Amino acid sequence: MSVQIKNTTVCFHCGEDCLDEAILFDNKHFCCSGCKTVFEILNQNNLCDYYDIEKMPGISPPKNAIKKYEYLDNEQIFEKLIDFKDEDQALVTLFLPQIHCSSCIWLLENLYKLNPHIVSSRVNFLKKEIKIAFNYSDLSLRKLVELLTSIGYEPEITFSNVSNNKKHSIDRSLIFKLGIAGFCFGNIMLISLPDYFGLDNLKDNDFSQFFGYINILLSLPVLLYSASDYLKSAWQAMFRKSINIDVPIALGIIALFARSVYEIISNTGSGYLDSLAGLIFFMLLGKIFQQKTYAILSFERDYKSYFPISTTLIDADGNEKSVSVSEVKVGDIILIRNNEIIPVDALLVEGCAQIDNSFVTGESVAVHKNVGEKIYAGGKQMGQAIQLEVIKELSQSYLTQLWNDEAFIKQQHHQFEGITNAMSKYFTIVILIIAFSSAFFWWQTSIKIAIHAFTSVLIIACPCALALSAPFTFGNVLRVLGKNKFYLKNASVIENLTKISTIVFDKTGTITQASKSTITFHGDMLLKEQIDMIYTLLRQSSHPLSKLIFSSIKDAELLTLIAFKEVPGKGIEGSFNHHKVAVGSELFIKEKQDLNPTSTTVFIKIDDKVLGYFQLENSYRNNLKEVLKQLSKKFKLHLISGDNDSEKKNLMTYFGSNAQFSFNQRPEDKLNYIKKLQNNNEKVAMIGDGLNDAGALKQSNVGVSISENINTFSPACDAILDASAFDKIPLFLKYCKGSMRIIEVSFIISFLYNIVGLSFAVQGLLSPVVAAILMPLSSITVVVFVTLATNILYRKKINK
Amino acid sequence: MSVLFILIIVSLTVAASFLVAFIWSVKNGQYEDGYTPSVRMLFDDELKQESKKHQIKNKSIK
Numbered sequence: 001m002s003v004q005i006k007n008t009t010v011c012f013h014c015g016e017d018c019l020d021e022a023i024l025f026d027n028k029h030f031c032c033s034g035c036k037t038v039f040e041i042l043n044q045n046n047l048c049d050y051y052d053i054e055k056m057p058g059i060s061p062p063k064n065a066i067k068k069y070e071y072l073d074n075e076q077i078f079e080k081l082i083d084f085k086d087e088d089q090a091l092v093t094l095f096l097p098q099i100h101c102s103s104c105i106w107l108l109e110n111l112y113k114l115n116p117h118i119v120s121s122r123v124n125f126l127k128k129e130i131k132i133a134f135n136y137s138d139l140s141l142r143k144l145v146e147l148l149t150s151i152g153y154e155p156e157i158t159f160s161n162v163s164n165n166k167k168h169s170i171d172r173s174l175i176f177k178l179g180i181a182g183f184c185f186g187n188i189m190l191i192s193l194p195d196y197f198g199l200d201n202l203k204d205n206d207f208s209q210f211f212g213y214i215n216i217l218l219s220l221p222v223l224l225y226s227a228s229d230y231l232k233s234a235w236q237a238m239f240r241k242s243i244n245i246d247v248p249i250a251l252g253i254i255a256l257f258a259r260s261v262y263e264i265i266s267n268t269g270s271g272y273l274d275s276l277a278g279l280i281f282f283m284l285l286g287k288i289f290q291q292k293t294y295a296i297l298s299f300e301r302d303y304k305s306y307f308p309i310s311t312t313l314i315d316a317d318g319n320e321k322s323v324s325v326s327e328v329k330v331g332d333i334i335l336i337r338n339n340e341i342i343p344v345d346a347l348l349v350e351g352c353a354q355i356d357n358s359f360v361t362g363e364s365v366a367v368h369k370n371v372g373e374k375i376y377a378g379g380k381q382m383g384q385a386i387q388l389e390v391i392k393e394l395s396q397s398y399l400t401q402l403w404n405d406e407a408f409i410k411q412q413h414h415q416f417e418g419i420t421n422a423m424s425k426y427f428t429i430v431i432l433i434i435a436f437s438s439a440f441f442w443w444q445t446s447i448k449i450a451i452h453a454f455t456s457v458l459i460i461a462c463p464c465a466l467a468l469s470a471p472f473t474f475g476n477v478l479r480v481l482g483k484n485k486f487y488l489k490n491a492s493v494i495e496n497l498t499k500i501s502t503i504v505f506d507k508t509g510t511i512t513q514a515s516k517s518t519i520t521f522h523g524d525m526l527l528k529e530q531i532d533m534i535y536t537l538l539r540q541s542s543h544p545l546s547k548l549i550f551s552s553i554k555d556a557e558l559l560t561l562i563a564f565k566e567v568p569g570k571g572i573e574g575s576f577n578h579h580k581v582a583v584g585s586e587l588f589i590k591e592k593q594d595l596n597p598t599s600t601t602v603f604i605k606i607d608d609k610v611l612g613y614f615q616l617e618n619s620y621r622n623n624l625k626e627v628l629k630q631l632s633k634k635f636k637l638h639l640i641s642g643d644n645d646s647e648k649k650n651l652m653t654y655f656g657s658n659a660q661f662s663f664n665q666r667p668e669d670k671l672n673y674i675k676k677l678q679n680n681n682e683k684v685a686m687i688g689d690g691l692n693d694a695g696a697l698k699q700s701n702v703g704v705s706i707s708e709n710i711n712t713f714s715p716a717c718d719a720i721l722d723a724s725a726f727d728k729i730p731l732f733l734k735y736c737k738g739s740m741r742i743i744e745v746s747f748i749i750s751f752l753y754n755i756v757g758l759s760f761a762v763q764g765l766l767s768p769v770v771a772a773i774l775m776p777l778s779s780i781t782v783v784v785f786v787t788l789a790t791n792i793l794y795r796k797k798i799n800k
Numbered sequence: 801m802s803v804l805f806i807l808i809i810v811s812l813t814v815a816a817s818f819l820v821a822f823i824w825s826v827k828n829g830q831y832e833d834g835y836t837p838s839v840r841m842l843f844d845d846e847l848k849q850e851s852k853k854h855q856i857k858n859k860s861i862k
Binding site for chain 2: 053102105106109122123124125126127172175176179180183186187191207210214
C-alpha cells in the first residue's frame with residue numbers, strides 16, 4: 001500500500017489539515033468522509049450559508065455513533081429527558097459542547113430545514129444548549145439525536161440528565177425584589193421632592209397628606225416583599241439567640257417604617273420612606289452584584305454528570321442490547337466501544353484495552369490492560385471495542401462509593417463565620433446601648449423627644465454601608481478572579497481562601513500537565529533517515545501513544561511506506577524501500593520484559609536491531625518551582641498521590657524539605673487525609689483535578705479543581721482554576737487577603753459616617769433631609785471606595 | 801391644583817405598567833441569554849447581502 005501525502009490542503013468543512021489524500025468533492029477538499037457527508041447533507045438542503053458566516057466552521061462527526069443511541073427509544077428515558085410534551089409536540093434541551101461560532105447558531109436554528117418534523121430550535125450560545133421542539137410521533141428522540149450527530153453536533157447526555165428528576169428552575173425572586181424596590185424607590189423619591197426643596201407654598205395640607213399616604217402605599221411592597229429576606233433572616237437569628245448583620249438592618253427598617261407611618265398619620269412630618277426604599281434597593285443591588293455566575297461552569301457536578309446513561313449489554317445469545325447503566329448487574333457482559341466510558345468496575349474478557357484515565361486520575365497516557373485484568377470505572381476505552389464482565393454495580397464501584405461518604409451527605413458544616421456577621425455582633429450591641437441610653441436621657445425632658453431620639457439612632461445606625469461593603473468588594477473580586485481564569489463558586493469562598501493554613505496538592509494532572517508529557521529517547525543516536533521512517537510509521541497509527549510521539553518529533557519528513565501492519569495493543573510494523581521498522585511495547589519488540597513496567601515506554605526496532613526506546617513522563621507545570629516556593633513561605637504544603645513514590649526525590653526539590661508526601665492513596669484515603677488535617681485545626685485548601693480527588697475537594701475548606709479546559713467535566717468543588725493560570729495561585733491568595741483589608745477599611749469609613757449621623761440622632765435633631773442625604777451618601781462612598789480599591793489592588797497584585 | 805391628584809395617579813399607573821412589563825420579561829426568560837440574540841439578529845441581513853453580492857458578481861460576469 002502506498003500512501004501519497006499532501007500536506008497543504010485544508011478541509012473545507014472543519015479546517016483541519018487534510019493529511020491523507022484529501023477527498024475532492026464539488027471542487028472542495030475534505031479531510032474525511034464524515035466531513036464530506038455533512039457538507040452533502042447541508043448542500044442538499046440549501047444550508048450552505050453555514051460556510052459563509054464563518055470560514056470552516058464544521059466539526060468532524062464521530063465515526064461510530066450510530067448504534068449508541070438505542071436507549072433513547074426507551075419510554076422512561078425519553079420522559080426524563082424531555083422538558084415538556086403535549087399530544088404531538090415535545091420540547092427537549094440538549095447540551096452540545098461543540099457549539100463554538102455563529103455558524104453553529106445559524107445551522108442549529110435552521111434544523112427545521114433538515115427535517116420537517118422539527119418545529120423550531122433555539123440555541124443558547126453561552127450555555128452551549130439547544131432547545132428543540134419536534135413532533136415526537138413522527139421523529140423519535142433517537143432519530144433527532146442521530147441527526148444532530150450526523151452533522152457533527154453530538155449531544156452530551158449523561159447519567160445526571162435522567163437521575164435527578166427535578167428540572168432546575170432558576171430563582172428569579174431576587175430580580176423581582178430588586179425591580180419592585182427600584183420602582184417604589186424612584187416614585188417615592190419623586191413624590192418626596194417638594195419636601196427636599198422645602199416648597200412650602202405647595203405644602204397644602206391636603207397635598208402633604210395625600211403624598212404621605214401614597215408613599216406608605218408604595219413602601220408596603222418594599223417592606224413586605226423586597227425586604228422580606230432581611231426580616232426573615234433577622235427573625236431566625238433572634239430565634240437561635242444569635243446576631244447577624246440582618247438584625248440591625250431589620251431593626252433599622254422597622255424603625256424607619258414605624259416612625260414614618262406615625263409621622264404621616266399624625267400629620268407631624270413626612271417620614272423617611274424614601275430612605276427606607278433606597279436602602280433596600282441598594283442592599284439588594286449589592287446582593288445581585290455578589291452573585292457572579294458563569295453560564296458554562298457548574299460547581300455541583302458529581303460522578304453522575306460524567307457517566308453515560310446507558311451501556312451495551314451482551315446477553316447469553318450474544319445479542320447486543322442497550323440498557324441503563326443503573327440496571328447493569330454483577331456478572332453481566334458489557335461491550336465498550338472506542339471513546340466510551342467504562343461505567344462500572346469490571347474484568348476484561350475480550351479485546352485489547354487501552355484505558356485513558358485522564359478524567360479520573362489526571363494521567364495523560366493510556367494504560368494497557370490484558371484479558372483477565374481488573375478495570376475500574378471511569379476510564380475511557382481508546383481503540384477497538386472490548387468486552388467486560390461486571391464485578392460491581394455502578395453505585396458500589398471503586399470510584400463512585402466515594403460519594404457514599406458522609407462528606408457528601410452532610411451539608412457543609414465547616415463554613416467560617418463571615419466577616420460582616422462577626423462585626424455586626426458588637427455593632428448591634430453598641431447601637432442598642434446608645435439607643436436606649438439616649439432614650440433614657442431624654443425621658444425626663446419629654447417622652448416625645450425620647451422616642452424620636454431612640455428611633456433616630458436605630459434609623460441612622462442601620463448598617464447599610466456595612467452591609468454593602470462586603471457584597472461589592474466580593475462581587476468585584478469574583479469578577480477580577482474570573483477574568484484571570486480563576487472561577488469561584490460564590491463570595492464566601494473568598495473569605496475561606498484568606499483563612500487557609502495548609503495547601504494539599506494532588507500530583508498527576510494537578511502539578512503535572514495532563515495534556516503534555518515529556519518524551520525522552522534512550523538508546524543509540526538515530527540517523528535522519530531512521531527518524532523519518534519512525535515518523536512516517538507512527539503517523540499511520542491512531543493509538544494515543546503513537547500520536548503523542550508523532551507530534552513530539554520535529555523536523556522529520558514523511559517517506560513512502562510500502563507495507564503497514566498494526567498489532568492491537570502491542571505495536572506497529574512497516575516496511576520501507578530497504579528497511580523494516582517496528583515500534584511498540586517492550587514485549588512486542590524484544591519479546592521479554594527488562595524495564596520496570598510502571599513507566600511508559602515505546603521501543604524501536606529497525607531491521608531486527610533494537611535501537612532504544614522512547615520514555616513518556618508527565619512533565620511538571622511551568623513555574624511549578626516558583627509557585628511552590630512562594631506558597632511554602634506562608635502555608636504548609638502537602639502532596640497526596642495515587643501513584644507510587646518513584647518520583648519522591650524529584651518532588652522534594654520542588655516542594656522543599658518541610659512538605660509532607662503521601663503516596664499510593666486511594667480516593668477515600670485522600671478524603672480521610674484532609675479530615676485528619678482538619679482535626680488538627682488546619683484550614684485546608686485542596687488543589688486537585690480528577691474524579692478521584694472529588695472526596696478530598698468536597699471535604700476540604702476550599703476545594704480547587706484544576707482544569708485544562710473549563711468546558712469539560714470537573715468534579716464538585718468551590719473553585720475552578722484554568723490550568724493556564726496555575727502560576728498565579730500565590731497572587732490570587734494575596735489578592736483575596738488584600739480584599740479583606742479593603743473591607744476592613746470600608747467598615748471604618750461607614751463607622752465614621754455613623755458617628756456623624758448618631759451625633760444628630762442622639763440629640764433628637766434628625767430630619768428627613770439629613771437622613772435622605774447621609775444614608776445614600778455613606779452607601780455610595782463605601783461602594784465607590786471598595787470598587788476603586790479592589791481595582792487598584794488588582795493592578796498592583798495581579799496585573800503587574 | 802387638584803388636577804395633581806389625578807395626574808399623580810395616572811403617572812403611577814403608567815410607571816406600574818412598566819414594572820409589570822419588566823416582571824413579565826424576566827419571567828419570560830428574556831434575560832437568560834445575553835449573547836445569542838445579538839448574533840441571531842445579524843443573520844438574515846448578512847446573508848441577504850451575501851446573495852446580493854453574488855448576484856452582482858454574476859451580472860457583471862454576464
